[in-house]
Amino acid sequence: MSTIVAARRETDVLEEFYEEVRRIHGRALWQTGGASKKPATLSYLWKYQDYRPLLLTAAEIVPIELAERRVLIMANPGILTAWQASSTLLANLQIIKPGEVAPSHRHAASALRLIVEGRGAYTAVDGEKSYMDPGDFVTTPNWTWHDHGNEGDECVIWLDGLDIPLVQVLETNFFEIHPDKKYPLTQPNDLSQRLYASGSLRPTWVKRNVLHSPLLNYKFSATYEALKRMAEQTEGSPYDGVSVEYVNPLSGGPAMATIACFASLLQVDQHTKAHRHTGGTVYHVIQGSGRSIIGGKIFEWDEKDTFVVPSWTFHEHHATAESVLFSYSDSAMLEPLGLYREEALEENGGYQKALGKFEPAAVPERNVRTV
Numbered sequence: 001m002s003t004i005v006a007a008r009r010e011t012d013v014l015e016e017f018y019e020e021v022r023r024i025h026g027r028a029l030w031q032t033g034g035a036s037k038k039p040a041t042l043s044y045l046w047k048y049q050d051y052r053p054l055l056l057t058a059a060e061i062v063p064i065e066l067a068e069r070r071v072l073i074m075a076n077p078g079i080l081t082a083w084q085a086s087s088t089l090l091a092n093l094q095i096i097k098p099g100e101v102a103p104s105h106r107h108a109a110s111a112l113r114l115i116v117e118g119r120g121a122y123t124a125v126d127g128e129k130s131y132m133d134p135g136d137f138v139t140t141p142n143w144t145w146h147d148h149g150n151e152g153d154e155c156v157i158w159l160d161g162l163d164i165p166l167v168q169v170l171e172t173n174f175f176e177i178h179p180d181k182k183y184p185l186t187q188p189n190d191l192s193q194r195l196y197a198s199g200s201l202r203p204t205w206v207k208r209n210v211l212h213s214p215l216l217n218y219k220f221s222a223t224y225e226a227l228k229r230m231a232e233q234t235e236g237s238p239y240d241g242v243s244v245e246y247v248n249p250l251s252g253g254p255a256m257a258t259i260a261c262f263a264s265l266l267q268v269d270q271h272t273k274a275h276r277h278t279g280g281t282v283y284h285v286i287q288g289s290g291r292s293i294i295g296g297k298i299f300e301w302d303e304k305d306t307f308v309v310p311s312w313t314f315h316e317h318h319a320t321a322e323s324v325l326f327s328y329s330d331s332a333m334l335e336p337l338g339l340y341r342e343e344a345l346e347e348n349g350g351y352q353k354a355l356g357k358f359e360p361a362a363v364p365e366r367n368v369r370t371v
């Protein structure tokens with residue numbers, strides 16, 4: 001028998017074997033590509049100037065009763081669900097008009113708000129109400145009742161971050177609507193700020209809760225002041241500038257079990273070095289302007305823009321004005337699971353060679369459902 005015929009026989013035998021495995025809903029591991037599959041999260045940037053007019057239009061034409069939460073999703077075009085910013089996190093913009101209430105509900109997913117513009121809106125979480133100002137970072141830990149309202153005279157817009165994709169993958173997603181529009185207020189407004197905002201003084205009568213921060217609202221005024229005070233003495237991290245984590249004041253751990261949140265101050269013309277780490281990270285520009293090089297591509301950002309750095313992707317920031325970047329990431333979970341790793345770029349003095357500029361992805365066909 002010729003070697004060619006023998007080889008063909010062997011191929012036929014293998015094909016037949018794979019077909020038999022498929023018939024029992026199996027796959028041969030060595031045929032799957034396994035761990036070498038590329039992650040789907042793309043480095044991506046959403047411009048606030050694109051979103052703002054559409055949010056204002058939504059406020060005109062979509063009643064809050066219909067939407068429950070009037071939210072536009074910033075969807076990563078690399079991910080087929082078409083509703084998540086990274087493999088584990090959502091990034092949305094929510095608008096609420098004067099006089100409106102987004103009714104009380106709770107879910108297994110953890111959520112955060114970063115206020116983008118407008119004053120006079122509040123979030124109430126498990127009976128405590130807090131009014132929110134631009135730049136404030138507000139926690140909604142998982143399974144807490146929360147409603148939002150706008151008691152001011154202008155529209156209020158904020159960034160919502162949620163870990164729903166993670167909770168869905170774990171098949172642990174629960175959701176409940178409260179029978180009342182507003183959950184009853186059972187605490188003085190901003191009690192948690194009085195108890196915990198000092199950070200270094202722990203009320204002794206309160207039990208430690210390591211799962212999530214008891215502080216509802218981390219005021220921007222206090223965060224900014226702390227960052228400026230630090231920046232008088234240090235340049236901070238070579239990769240993130242003067243960067244702080246919003247921690248749980250009772251444990252020193254992340255603000256929420258699944259989401260770690262940070263604020264970084266970059267000086268005019270500060271250019272951080274490139275590093276990469278596990279943990280997909282969503283950045284939001286509280287103030288300032290500049291560019292980040294992410295995976296070799298230049299992303300130009302302005303105030304209120306949002307961008308995502310996928311896990312294990314080199315990134316560095318170059319501020320062209322004094323800038324404050326808010327960020328949140330799934331890294332909170334990674335360290336306890338032994339999955340956190342970090343690496344500095346060695347070559348080229350620690351800076352990436354930019355290979356081009358970010359371009360928005362092509363828009364898919366209308367109404368193509370890709371879920």
Ligand code: 1HN
Binds near residue numbers: 092094107160
């Ligand atoms: C949600 O409950 C809120 O409570 C915002 O404000 C955005 C996106 C997906 C699912 C639930 C909120 C959300 C959300």
